[in-house]
Amino acid sequence: MAAAVTSSRPYHIIIFGATGFTGQFVVEEVARCAAESPDGSRLKWAVAGRSRQRLGDVLTKAAERLSMPELRTDIEIIVADVSIEESLAIMCQQGLVILNCVGPYRFFGEPVVKACVENGAHYLDICGEPQFLERMQLEYHTKALDKGVYVIGSCGFDSIPADLGILYTQRQFKGTLTAVEGFLNITSGPAGSSGHDATWQSAVHGFADSGSLRQLRKKFGQKPLPVVGAKVKKRGFVFFSKEMEQYAIPFMGSDPSVVRRTQRHLYEEDQQSPVQYTAYVGIGGPFSVMKLFCGGLLFWCMVKFSLGRKLLTTFPSFFSFGLFTTSGPTMKQIEDTCFSLTFFGEGYSEGTDPAQGRPNTKICTQVIGAEPGYVATVSAIVQAALTLLNELHSLPRRGGVYTPGAAFHKTSLIERLQNHSIKFSVKSYD
Numbered sequence: 569m570a571a572a573v574t575s576s577r578p579y580h581i582i583i584f585g586a587t588g589f590t591g592q593f594v595v596e597e598v599a600r601c602a603a604e605s606p607d608g609s610r611l612k613w614a615v616a617g618r619s620r621q622r623l624g625d626v627l628t629k630a631a632e633r634l635s636m637p638e639l640r641t642d643i644e645i646i647v648a649d650v651s652i653e654e655s656l657a658i659m660c661q662q663g664l665v666i667l668n669c670v671g672p673y674r675f676f677g678e679p680v681v682k683a684c685v686e687n688g689a690h691y692l693d694i695c696g697e698p699q700f701l702e703r704m705q706l707e708y709h710t711k712a713l714d715k716g717v718y719v720i721g722s723c724g725f726d727s728i729p730a731d732l733g734i735l736y737t738q739r740q741f742k743g744t745l746t747a748v749e750g751f752l753n754i755t756s757g758p759a760g761s762s763g764h765d766a767t768w769q770s771a772v773h774g775f776a777d778s779g780s781l782r783q784l785r786k787k788f789g790q791k792p793l794p795v796v797g798a799k800v801k802k803r804g805f806v807f808f809s810k811e812m813e814q815y816a817i818p819f820m821g822s823d824p825s826v827v828r829r830t831q832r833h834l835y836e837e838d839q840q841s842p843v844q845y846t847a848y849v850g851i852g853g854p855f856s857v858m859k860l861f862c863g864g865l866l867f868w869c870m871v872k873f874s875l876g877r878k879l880l881t882t883f884p885s886f887f888s889f890g891l892f893t894t895s896g897p898t899m900k901q902i903e904d905t906c907f908s909l910t911f912f913g914e915g916y917s918e919g920t921d922p923a924q925g926r927p928n929t930k931i932c933t934q935v936i937g938a939e940p941g942y943v944a945t946v947s948a949i950v951q952a953a954l955t956l957l958n959e960l961h962s963l964p965r966r967g968g969v970y971t972p973g974a975a976f977h978k979t980s981l982i983e984r985l986q987n988h989s990i991k992f993s994v995k996s997y998d
Contacts, residue, residue: 696726757904830973
């Protein structure tokens with residue numbers, strides 16, 4: 569392990585929110601990676617949260633599932649609460665990297681970011697909420713830079729496959745890549761797929777507060793990125809995708825926001841030509857379209873009012889048609905679910921001036937992985953943390969608030985992910 573622990577900061581990684589649904593999977597993944605590391609560079613880690621008893625139960629469960637009885641006794645438990653500033657400070661003073669698994673981040677994320685910056689611990693999360701991610705950049709980038717602390721959000725399925733997938737596509741393209749369309753497809757077994765209630769809550773509050781995101785972006789005072797080559801035409805709200813052979817809609821998660829921020833960073837800091845990116849997700853056949861239309865209309869009406877939001881968050885399974893539940897997916901659902909994110913890019917071959925004519929070269933790449941929410945997400949954040957620990961010298965400047973692509977574009981993170989549940993490849997372009 570390149571980053572050394574000390575007597576005053578004894579842990580490489582601290583998992584905050586280890587008792588949460590996703591946090592428990594992060595615990596198991598960190599334990600596996602720690603067991604893989606050579607004895608001379610043993611990864612030292614701890615778990616943190618509000619309840620010592622529940623944290624102990626999580627370690628006991630992980631010990632049983634992984635056949636690692638030592639987890640019951642060898643892993644330190646740190647009691648910390650987002651509402652108690654001192655407890656967060658004590659936690660952050662003990663670790664090099666904090667993995668924050670406590671959401672929704674718009675309600676519980678900022679105290680952890682603040683504590684990390686003030687106490688010298690690097691911060692990673694799995695947030696998919698653009699309002700939170702961009703506000704942290706606006707309010708903490710300079711502070712983190714001054715402290716030499718890296719704050720890197722959206723290090724899970726939101727948005728490492730998309731953000732690093734675009735970087736991978738740029739690297740594979742022979743010439744100047746100017747535009748990419750991404751198509752997400754999630755497939756599941758007979759039991760179907762579902763997500764945990766916490767993700768649903770984040771979506772409800774995010775859509776309800778979408779107006780504040782527009783106001784927030786005005787505060788950056790940034791000029792639009794230049795459009796290189798032909799401008800991409802956005803598709804309709806619902807359309808039949810020949811690429812996916814099913815109906816698709818625009819992807820409403822954080823990926824477009826994160827990719828855009830990465831492209832801005834690379835343009836402003838490294839003078840790289842920015843890539844236009846549009847993201848879509850497959851929804852299935854005509855019946856799925858009708859279900860989406862009815863459910864989406866109801867959602868949009870309800871999310872605008874406090875009573876509607878209360879009902880949506882109280883009965884997630886009913887209003888999401890079973891896509892989100894308070895219990896989360898079963899292990900069978902997780903095992904039978906996987907994703908593919910296919911990128912169709914265009915640009916100009918080497919030696920061709922993008923200002924002259926239409927794009928003349930195309931490329932197709934793909935990122936595939938296991939279940940996105942609790943397998944791919946977990947692999948992504950843990951490998952991001954290990955990359956930060958081992959390749960700190962390759963990250964931009966000496967600290968600040970960054971997207972995954974901006975932070976890790978000069979590191980081996982893509983290669984690490986290739987060995988841990990997320991694969992990147994070039995496909996033939998039909």
